[in-house]
Amino acid sequence: MRLWHxxxxxxxxxxxxxxxxxxxxxxRGKGWAKKHSTVNYVFNYSPYKLFQYHLEVMNEMKIRGYHPDESWFDPLYRGQKCEAYLELKKITQTLPIYPEHNESYLESCRENLKEKGIII
Structure with a gap:
């Protein structure tokens, strides 16, 4: 489990x-608040931040011709097996979305990809 920079x-x-x-x-679904060493920081923030990050991923998917389920474009949606949020306070998007996604994290992600034979 990892959220790439x-x-x-x-x-x-x-x-x-x-x-x-x-x-x-x-x-966003059943994995919310289930601890995992590489993504624990996500749970320190509103689920809305994860929605913002996911939106970046889905927008890139659309650019490449993929068709993510439109339901995921709703910040309240949590998948077919979880009840939707009744409300989530909208948060102004920051850059980076997660403060943990700093230069050091970027380099760590690049190294991880390099180990997989992917040079970015």
Whole structure:
């Protein structure tokens, strides 16, 4: 489980981009607040931030001709197996979306991809 640094989203190969979409879906659904060392920081923030991040992933998918389920474009949606949020306070998007996505994290993500044979 990993959320790639958002500066890499538009550069991710197909498999990693689609995997990131699945990861976001899982985290927005039943995976919310289930601890995992690489994504624990996500749970320190409103689920709306995860929606913002997921939106970046889905927009890139659309650019590449993929068709993510339109339901995920609703910030309240949590998948077919979770009740939707009744409300989520809209948060102004920051850059980066998560403060943890700093230069050090960017380099860590690049190294992780490099280990997989992907040079970005």
């Amino acid at each position: 958002e500066a890499l989203i538009e550069k991710l190969p197909r498999a990693q981009l689609l995997g990131q979409h699945r990861e976001c879906c899982a985290l």
